[in-house]
Amino acid sequence: MCFCAKVARQGGLLLAIWFSLAVSYAADNSLVRGQFAPGQIWQDTDGHPINAHGGGILFHNGTYYWYGEVKTGRTFLPDCNKSWGGTRVDVTGVSCYSSTNLYDWKNEGLVLRAEPNAPEHDLHTSKVLERPKVIYNRTTKEFVMWMHVDSQDYAAARTGVAVSTKPTGPFRYLESFRPDAGVWPENVTDEDKKPGATNSLARDFKTGQMSRDLTVFVDDDGKAYLFYASEENATMHVSLLTPDYHHTTGKYNRIFVDRSMEAPAIFKRAGKYYIIASGCTAWAPNAARMGVADSILGPWRELTNPCVGNDADKTFFSQSAFVLPIQGREDFFVFVADRWNQWDLPASRYVWLPLEFSPTGNSTLSWHDAWQLPQGSKSLRAAAGN
Numbered sequence: 001m002c003f004c005a006k007v008a009r010q011g012g013l014l015l016a017i018w019f020s021l022a023v024s025y026a027a028d029n030s031l032v033r034g035q036f037a038p039g040q041i042w043q044d045t046d047g048h049p050i051n052a053h054g055g056g057i058l059f060h061n062g063t064y065y066w067y068g069e070v071k072t073g074r075t076f077l078p079d080c081n082k083s084w085g086g087t088r089v090d091v092t093g094v095s096c097y098s099s100t101n102l103y104d105w106k107n108e109g110l111v112l113r114a115e116p117n118a119p120e121h122d123l124h125t126s127k128v129l130e131r132p133k134v135i136y137n138r139t140t141k142e143f144v145m146w147m148h149v150d151s152q153d154y155a156a157a158r159t160g161v162a163v164s165t166k167p168t169g170p171f172r173y174l175e176s177f178r179p180d181a182g183v184w185p186e187n188v189t190d191e192d193k194k195p196g197a198t199n200s201l202a203r204d205f206k207t208g209q210m211s212r213d214l215t216v217f218v219d220d221d222g223k224a225y226l227f228y229a230s231e232e233n234a235t236m237h238v239s240l241l242t243p244d245y246h247h248t249t250g251k252y253n254r255i256f257v258d259r260s261m262e263a264p265a266i267f268k269r270a271g272k273y274y275i276i277a278s279g280c281t282a283w284a285p286n287a288a289r290m291g292v293a294d295s296i297l298g299p300w301r302e303l304t305n306p307c308v309g310n311d312a313d314k315t316f317f318s319q320s321a322f323v324l325p326i327q328g329r330e331d332f333f334v335f336v337a338d339r340w341n342q343w344d345l346p347a348s349r350y351v352w353l354p355l356e357f358s359p360t361g362n363s364t365l366s367w368h369d370a371w372q373l374p375q376g377s378k379s380l381r382a383a384a385g386n
């Protein structure tokens with residue numbers, strides 16, 4: 001056994017002991033209420049499988065709202081995506097589910113609908129709508145949804161924005177754009193500015209940067225940030241949003257340069273910012289990436305794959321979507337991920353796992369067939385704040 005493996009094993013043992021004090025686990029993986037069963041079919045309160053993929057979760061006034069891509073209908077592989085296996089379903093819209101205990105989710109319906117009669121519209125059924133995330137603007141009292149919108153071949157690479165006065169919608173679609181047009185990132189180098197066939201940052205300078213997989217994050221001071229896979233997915237950007245959260249400001253940085261990271265999920269713990277993301281292998285799972293920063297705009301430092309144990313190199317056959325801080329728990333975060341089914345996208349499932357922290361601050365993700373929140377976090381209403 002090599003030194004690294006030994007250290008990892010000892011560290012894992014310590015983590016397991018520490019964490020077992022904090023989390024009580026369910027005994028088996030049967031489909032019963034009141035526990036998380038990663039990778040199993042997860043039914044809503046009407047008994048239908050939850051349909052909210054690539055999702056994001058907002059906590060507002062004592063209720064969690066889970067927004068996600070509706071995957072329904074036939075899965076097909078358009079000719080334009082054959083080289084990389086980019087299967088898809090027609091766009092239906094964004095779903096919303098609500099819950100106060102995180103186990104039982106009520107279907108709140110479609111909160112943003114496709115536009116089947118407008119072929120040029122970003123939300124036409126023939127396009128791509130992925131990774132919707134909703135944030136709440138305390139100043140404007142508006143719910144703002146950011147999403148990846150694209151052409152069927154993913155060449156458009158744009159960001160879409162929609163707004164609502166209620167968490168359950170309906171959301172009004174505003175527009176799509178490519179972020180940060182006409183502005184260089186704060187950490188640009190002279191080399192980055194040189195035009196060239198392979199330099200997409202310079203190529204897209206005037207029209208705005210490519211934006212595919214994304215997430216948005218609101219910091220404690222109310223400032224919000226967009227993280228988006230850019231530059232042909234090679235490099236991620238982090239961009240400050242305008243005070244109304246409708247647009248990027250042009251203040252942005254390149255992070256994880258040439259690391260081809262997708263599916264970003266951001267959280268803040270003990271004053272530091274963390275990202276969990278994936279590599280870039282379309283619907284196929286790969287090893288998760290993790291990074292940390294003292295300042296949200298960077299610089300960011302890459303850490304090792306947070307997953308440990310069997311199938312850690314495939315993120316337990318899932319891909320990050322979100323990291324959910326549990327309200328009323330200073331230090332409890334849930335890794336929310338998708339287990340994609342490439343050839344039957346509506347049959348895709350969810351993998352929710354607790355993030356475990358060692359006393360030194362290292363975080364890991366281990367597989368659990370079934371698990372429960374620690375006692376006490378069920379009194380969510382008392383913790384309602386935003």
Ligand code: GAL
Pocket residue numbers: 054085086087130131213262263280281282283319
């Ligand atoms: C993944 C991405 C998904 C979706 C998929 C299409 O890499 O994270 O959101 O775009 O590719 O194959």
